[in-house]
Every structure is written in C-alpha cells, then in structure tokens.
Amino acid sequence: MSLLDDYAQITGIDVIxxxxxxxxxxxxxxxxHVNSTRMGGGVAEILTKLIPLMRELGIDASWExxxxxxxxxxxxxxxxxxxQGNQVHLSDKLLRVYENTNTDNAEALRSVLTEADxxxxxxxxxxxxxxxxxARKGKWIWRCHIxxxxxxxxxxxxxxxxxxxxDASIFSLAAFAHELPHPIYLxxxxxxxxxxKNIELAPDAIENVYEKYQxxxxxxxxxxxxRFDRFKDPIGVIQAYQxxxxxxPSLQLVLAGGEATDDPEGAIVLNEVQQxxxxxxxxxxxxxxxxxxxxxxxLQRAADIVVQKSIREGFGLTVTExxxxxxxxxxxxxxxxRLQVINHHTGFLVSTPEGAALRIRYLLHQPxxxxxxxxxxxxLVRDNFxxxxxxxxxxxxxxxxxxGSQDRIxxxxxxxxxxxxxxxxx
Amino acid sequence: MAxxxxxxxxxxxxxxxxxxxxxxxxxxxxxxxxxxARMLQEFRTELATIDESSIYHHYWGGxxxxxxxxxxxxxxxxxxxxxxxxxxxxxxxLAALDPTDFTDLESLRLEIIELIDMRLDQCEGLLWMxxxxxxxxxxxxxxxxxxxxxxxxxxxxxxxxxxxSTSSIFYHFIDARRRTAHRCDDFSDWLAGFxxxxxxxxxxxxxxxxxxxxxxxxxTQLAQLFQTHFKEADI
Numbered sequence: 001m002s003l004l005d006d007y008a009q010i011t012g013i014d015v016i017x018x019x020x021x022x023x024x025x026x027x028x029x030x031x032x033h034v035n036s037t038r039m040g041g042g043v044a045e046i047l048t049k050l051i052p053l054m055r056e057l058g059i060d061a062s063w064e065x066x067x068x069x070x071x072x073x074x075x076x077x078x079x080x081x082x083x084q085g086n087q088v089h090l091s092d093k094l095l096r097v098y099e100n101t102n103t104d105n106a107e108a109l110r111s112v113l114t115e116a117d118x119x120x121x122x123x124x125x126x127x128x129x130x131x132x133x134x135a136r137k138g139k140w141i142w143r144c145h146i147x148x149x150x151x152x153x154x155x156x157x158x159x160x161x162x163x164x165x166x167d168a169s170i171f172s173l174a175a176f177a178h179e180l181p182h183p184i185y186l187x188x189x190x191x192x193x194x195x196x197k198n199i200e201l202a203p204d205a206i207e208n209v210y211e212k213y214q215x216x217x218x219x220x221x222x223x224x225x226x227r228f229d230r231f232k233d234p235i236g237v238i239q240a241y242q243x244x245x246x247x248x249p250s251l252q253l254v255l256a257g258g259e260a261t262d263d264p265e266g267a268i269v270l271n272e273v274q275q276x277x278x279x280x281x282x283x284x285x286x287x288x289x290x291x292x293x294x295x296x297x298x299l300q301r302a303a304d305i306v307v308q309k310s311i312r313e314g315f316g317l318t319v320t321e322x323x324x325x326x327x328x329x330x331x332x333x334x335x336x337x338r339l340q341v342i343n344h345h346t347g348f349l350v351s352t353p354e355g356a357a358l359r360i361r362y363l364l365h366q367p368x369x370x371x372x373x374x375x376x377x378x379x380l381v382r383d384n385f386x387x388x389x390x391x392x393x394x395x396x397x398x399x400x401x402x403x404g405s406q407d408r409i410x411x412x413x414x415x416x417x418x419x420x421x422x423x424x425x426x
Numbered sequence: 427m428a429x430x431x432x433x434x435x436x437x438x439x440x441x442x443x444x445x446x447x448x449x450x451x452x453x454x455x456x457x458x459x460x461x462x463a464r465m466l467q468e469f470r471t472e473l474a475t476i477d478e479s480s481i482y483h484h485y486w487g488g489x490x491x492x493x494x495x496x497x498x499x500x501x502x503x504x505x506x507x508x509x510x511x512x513x514x515x516x517x518x519x520l521a522a523l524d525p526t527d528f529t530d531l532e533s534l535r536l537e538i539i540e541l542i543d544m545r546l547d548q549c550e551g552l553l554w555m556x557x558x559x560x561x562x563x564x565x566x567x568x569x570x571x572x573x574x575x576x577x578x579x580x581x582x583x584x585x586x587x588x589x590x591s592t593s594s595i596f597y598h599f600i601d602a603r604r605r606t607a608h609r610c611d612d613f614s615d616w617l618a619g620f621x622x623x624x625x626x627x628x629x630x631x632x633x634x635x636x637x638x639x640x641x642x643x644x645x646t647q648l649a650q651l652f653q654t655h656f657k658e659a660d661i
Binding site for chain 1: 453456462477478482559564565568571572589640
C-alpha cells in the first residue's frame, strides 16, 4: 500500500485524486527543498513527509540540508528570535559568518540548485543562497515558517536584501507577511496524521501516562502543551484552573513543556510557574524532552479539554494537534488560533484567565458538548490543516508561478501539461 | 466546465441539444495584498481600490479556503464588520448582498461602498471606531484543470456527483455563478440546454444555498437530489 493510499484512508480518495491531477504536469520536475536541519523542529517534520509524498506523485523531489559551525547557528537562532520580535542586536561578525556559511553551502549545492525547476528555501538560515545562483534555471521560493509580524526591524532590513530577489515568498498568515517585490503566497502550516505526535494510540499508551504522571483517569483533566514562555501565559492558565477549581474541586491541570536548557527567560518563567503551582498536588508541571512526541500525543488524548491561552501566537500547531484528537480547545484570541478555534463550535476564544475558567466550567458541565465540539474540531483539521492540503497548495503555487500573476489560470488537459512541460524542460 | 456556450438557451429542440458536460476541477492559492484596515473608513478606502480578485476571494474564494463549515456570514466583509467593528446593522446589510445579483465585481464593489457610506452617515461613531482585529485583504489565484471526464446525459449526474472532489463542486456549483450567462451553477446551466424537460430539477438545484454548508455537504445534497430525481424518473 502506498503512502498516498494511507492518506486516502483519512482524507478520502477524492483528495488524493486531486493531488495526482495537480501534480501530473510536474512529472519528472526537479523540486528541491532546503533547510538547516534534518531532525527536530516543525520544518523538518513537514519535509520528512512532504518529500516522499511529492516523489510518489512523480515529482523528482529532494531535500538538502545546509551545514554550518556553531556561530552560524548562533546567528540564525538570533535571527529567528528577532523576527519574532526580540530586540537583540546581531553583531557584524556573526552576520559575516552567516553570509560566508551561505557562500560555502552554495558551492556545495551548486549543481543540484542550478538545475532545479523549483527551489523552496525554508526560513532565514539558507535565505542568502539565492544571490550565488545568477544562472539559476528554476523558480526560487522563500518559505517563512515564523511569525514575523513584528520583527526587530534592523534584522528584517538585513534579511530583506536576500529575500527580495526571490520569485515568491510564502507566509503562514496574512498578518505575518511583509511587503516584498514579488507575489506573497499564504499557506498555513499543517500536521501529519501519521507522525508520532498525531498517530492513533492504543488505550494502554494513554493509561501509561496516567500512571507515569500520577493522574487520575476518573477526574477531569485540562492540559496546556507549550514551552514555558510568557507569550503562552502559563501563569494565566494556572489562574484559570484555580478559578474553575472552586466549582470543580476534582479538576486536574497538566502544563507540559520542554526543559528550558538554552533560554534564560524560559528558566525564569518556569520558576514562576512552579511557585504559582506550589502547594497544589493537582497541578502537574511536566518537563519533557523535545522528542517526547508519543507522550505528548497520549497526554492530549487523555485530556478532557486542551487549553492554549497564548497572548501572542504564531499559527498554534499544538491547537491543531489537540483538535485532530477530537478535543475542544480554549484558546487565546490571537494569531492562527483564531483560524482554528471557532467560538461555540470547535472551542472558545478567550482573552483572560477568567474567560478561560468560565469556559472550562461550561464544558465540564456539558460533557455532550465536549464530544460534539471535539468532533467538529477534528473535521475542521481534517478538511483544512493536514499535510495533504499543504501539498496541494504548494502544487497550486508551482502552477501559478509558471503562469504569472493572472487571477484565473485555465489549464486544458493537453495544453496545460504540454505547456508546463515545455517551460520546465526546455 | 458545463459548455456554457451551448447550454444557455431556454428552449431548444432535439437537434440543438447541448454537448457533453466536461468535469473540471480547481485549486485556489491565496496571496497577501499587503493592504489591511483597522477602521471602517480605512476599510472603505482600501476597498475602493483593491484588486477585483480580492473581492472575489472574500465573497467566493474563501469558500474553498480553510474555513469552518457553519459560517455565520456568507462573506468575509460582513463577518469582520460584525466581529471586528461590532456593527450588526451594516454586517447584516452586507450579508444580504448576493453577488450573483451584480453583473460584475465592480458593481458589487460599488454597492458595498454605498452601504458603508450610508451607514457612516447614520452612525458617526463608526468613523473612529477601531476594530478589535484588523482586516487583511487577501486575493487568490484559481487554477482550473480538466479531469478528462465528461457526462453525455443528465442521468449520469446521479452516479457522478457523489464522486466529485469538493473543489470540483466549488468550481461547478459556486465559481460558475461568476462565469455563466445566467449567473447560475454549471449543472443548471447545462440542464437548461435540454429545455423544459429538466426545469423542475433546475429549480431544485437552485434551492440549494451555496454559502452555508460545507463543500462536502453541498456535494451530498446535490448527489441526493440527482439520485432521487433520476430514480423517480426511471419509475
């Protein structure tokens, strides 16, 4: 059974047939994705599945990873943080390392990128590659996975010089997009239903997390999965829990996040969270390793309600993951959470701990609503936020880029395939 | 598409029956316009000059984009006026606009602006009301392609529609209203070519509201309608 057949079981065969039709003109086309890591992080997770799916559709897709020394990654981590709004100066020395590393990688990847029909460059790390390919054959697209809606301007200005010459860029939401002299496509991220984070689990996997973390399966459980970061408002979640617990004494709360190994601010927030939770045995603060995907999956399935009370959020893939598991989500009224949490249907949007507490009480008093909203949440994700939709939009973008900026592109079977082939393989 | 060039006649004789119904499919990709609004006046200013493809997206194209199935409003403008600006009156008036009543998107644009101006005259406070979330004008490109499938006879609709992709349903049932001479869906347009024989079926198809169900629900409704009709016709 092929990978596409597996996805057809979830999405329906019509979705896969649609992908096959969209991909047909690109049979044999060379599509290269470039990022900076093969393991860990959302981009690598997406590419791990996207590349085999593209290949199964007949596209000659490949994935290249740039390499660099520790100073390069220090610089690009700084870029990542500053694009998300941190006001941190990047020294000229680090920026030279960034440029030189891109120069070195351009040489290493010269033949594969020069010959590619489409090159997708993911995030800032390899963004400066393009300038080294004046004789490039294909279309180059910069894909920004970061919430860059309020970047630290000097760093954005620096990066913009490398990004502007691309043929197009992709942002996850309109609010994240910046003015650039090329088409700016909007493609939300997605989740993979077959990844460890989302795959169906046997009941004993869920029972194991109850046991491991001393959670009572007979009592209501509210969960937030996020790093210990002020934007995720973990203190606000504890306040909401405390307000709701007056009415629901059996309530349990789990705050699951990664260990703050390299983030001094994260360690401070974690300390504040631990203090706020002290003295209440029903608040469980879990510090999980970054590869604890199956455990997070089990916790999400164990929870009655999932909370993501962010006060600032990118797309919010933890919301998507929870909804895929049929959980209603009480989410902060910000960013991509608004696209996913539909008030009274897939959960509730809230702005305060009081609002979150009210919705926790409401849902736990209406278990029928938890089931109904959870089912709607799962359908919303199935129809809109799975990797098959992501792939479809990449393919549509590839067609659109070959046809220019016209609003309506009419492809007749023979003409379209021939024309696209001519353009790709001339 | 439903061969509109051959399917628009209300009365046809047997010799001028329409040709096949060519099944098409489509994909939509959204683009940022870089234009946004936080106040109604600003929204009106942007709307006056925004590309027509943005009006298409916010009225029609959004139906094929990530969305929730039970929509409160049939277009993004009305939804933002209600939930961003919090003006129920203007939101309801905008929601009542049926884009198929307008000959083109430019006329629709002018009518929306007219309704906004009327409301600003009525309620001066809206001039400085700041939205709780900004409106992002988005436009879209639609890519239409052949599926290499076609129908020769209307009765084939009974077995085919349930198998169509939701994007094909979007193309033939929603997008068609912008393309066809009678501002109707492709199925009705094609059936019209067969004369009065299918007038009842066309009325029933017209009775399906394209705005509020999901595309998969629309597909189910259409499939059931065609299955019922042609089953009864067989009896």
